[in-house]
Amino acid sequence: MVGLLAIQQKKGWIRILEAVIAILILSSVLIYLTVKNQAEVRDKQTVQRISDLQNNILQEIASSASLRNATITNNKTALEEFISFNLDRSLNYTFGLCEINAPICNPSWPYVLINTNNEVFAQERIISSTLDKYAPKLLRLYVWKN
Numbered sequence: 457m458v459g460l461l462a463i464q465q466k467k468g469w470i471r472i473l474e475a476v477i478a479i480l481i482l483s484s485v486l487i488y489l490t491v492k493n494q495a496e497v498r499d500k501q502t503v504q505r506i507s508d509l510q511n512n513i514l515q516e517i518a519s520s521a522s523l524r525n526a527t528i529t530n531n532k533t534a535l536e537e538f539i540s541f542n543l544d545r546s547l548n549y550t551f552g553l554c555e556i557n558a559p560i561c562n563p564s565w566p567y568v569l570i571n572t573n574n575e576v577f578a579q580e581r582i583i584s585s586t587l588d589k590y591a592p593k594l595l596r597l598y599v600w601k602n
Contacts, residue, residue, distance in 0.1 A: 502601075506547065506577050510597050513542050514581040517595065527553065527583040528591045539597070548572070552596040556582060561596045576600045 517523040517538065526534035532553060543549055550563035550570065561580070563570060570576055580596040 503575075503577070506599055506601075507579070509542075509544060509547075510577060510579040510599055513539055514579060514595065514597060516542070518581055518583055521586065524583055525586045525589075527593050527595055528586055528589055530593075535595075543599070546602055547599050548602055549597065549599045551598065552594075554594050554596075556592050556594050558594070561594050563596075563598050570598060570600065572600050574601045 517527060517535070523534065523538060525531075530553060535551065535553070539549060539551065552561040552563045554561040577599045578596055580594055582592055583595055584590065584592040
């Protein structure tokens with residue numbers, strides 16, 4: 457009788473241990489899924505922020521007469537100053553300025569080789585003319601995180 461009681465107590469402890477292990481496995485899976493979801497949300501917000509920033513910079517260049525003139529006359533220094541002033545300091549960038557029908561619009565200023573393991577975001581805008589000159593250019597802005 458005493459032996460049977462001891463066996464039942466051991467089975468009770470084993471069941472408690474099984475329940476604890478099941479709870480640990482379940483909680484670790486829930487924690488993993490929560491952390492993964494938060495990382496994906498942060499990544500989407502970062503992508504949206506960079507895209508909005510690029511779009512705003514290109515829109516301002518297209519809207520400003522002096523920046524449009526700088527684009528058409530290949531004044532890369534003026535474009536460099538404007539972009540560096542308006543871009544977030546945590547981001548690196550370069551831009552390409554070329555003819556519209558050029559097969560490749562390489563980043564040419566400030567002679568930055570894009571060497572990163574991070575994602576590179578590119579947006580482009582055609583800048584067509586000023587009031588007195590028609591010489592359309594393609595302005596492509598490349599941005600990546602440090």
